[in-house]
Amino acid sequence: MTSIGIYGSLGRMGTAIRDILTVQGVRLAGGADAGDDPAELARAADALVDFSTASALGVHLAAARDAGTPIVIGTTGLTPADHAAIDEAARDIAVLQTGNTSLGVVLLARLVREAATRLGPDWDIEIVEAHHRHKLDAPSGTALMLGEAAAAGRGVALGDVRVADRAGLSGARAEGTIGFASLRGGSIVGDHNVILVTEGERIELAHYAQDRAIFARGAVRAALWLAGQPAGRYTMDAVLGL
Template sequence: MTSIGIVGSQGRMGVVLAAAAAEAGAGHCGIDKGGDIAGLAARAAVLVDFSAPAALEATLDACVAAKKPIVIGTTGLEERHHWLIDDAGRDIAVLQTGNTSLGVTLLAHLVKEAASRLDADWDIEIVEMHHRMKVDAPSGTALLLGQAAAEGRDIDLARCSERGRDGVTGARGHGKIGFASVRGGTVAGDHDVVFADNEEMITLSHRAENRMIFARGAVKAALWLIHRKPGRYTMPQVLGL
């Protein structure tokens, strides 16, 4: 039986990842903070990490040493983390994403398509809401959707995004991609991508009812990744998009 190694197995995502692995007929093993990451990498066929950015470097080192692939769903990553992921991808298969939901993966595909066909006169705004305990904003999913829109427009998201408006900010920038973050309650994740022009508006939405959707997508990605060559992979590839 294929064994999936779960980094942060007793966390909110770790528990549902274990349930999703069992649902898919896969075995699972796991560790938590301070656990033996090298031992986990040695035992498992593939690792899944939704833990914390601070743990990622050690996890990648263990995977490279054991020649095991890894799915990374941790959000709040910085530029240096992506350098580490790129470096690991020379030796192992790595799939990193801001959201492992299959529905969100398809939504990002639709956002990119819409952005490519609607010119810059259509304003793009991304609104996301999550539970009160979420520590990063915008969410990894919001950034993923923003990147999809930017790729559709062939623009640089870092240069063309607007965030955290407060006070007298002036008019909205033409061609910019706006982000708004809302926090409260126990919301698993709601995302709206709004395309607004004069007198008409299109909204593409996704609602996450519980974390199991992310766990199922992560398990599907992990099982898909096992036999891939070294490199950096994406969720759209898992769906054949």
């Protein structure tokens, strides 16, 4: 039986993953949090999931790489340097990095990319996301994931067209930009709405998370799938065969 180890096991997602492992009868290899030895967990597990913090990613990647253990990274707020470290680790182990492990969000991203591909540049794209008051990063990793999908559909780099804050801006909306708006409050698990609008009509593609368990189920499915893969960098699309 494949065993799964959890980095950030005492956090919201770590706790949810523990619960899903129990329900599905998947063996828990253990957990590692601040002050624990990440290398020990990496050696004990057949696959790892990391929902800790971006600042701990380098240590966790190194431990997984040394042990030859595949790792699913769901931690958000990653920097270009973090992504470079993931690319480096993926030379030796299987690494799946994603801004969201919900299977519904994975399909939403595919729909967003398709819509952006089919619709012309006169269709404006805005992404609105809402999360609980304790969310650390904005825009959310999922919002950026959807933005990347929209940009890919248009054949551009998100960094070249992204507008994350319109405060203080004046003038008309620049054609081809992809806008982001972030809302924070209460206990919202995660709402994401991609709005495509042109003169006289509007399309809205949305996903509303009502229970953190959806992310935990997706993370466990991804870890079980990743355990049998060769070294390389993967996405949730591969888990679903997209």
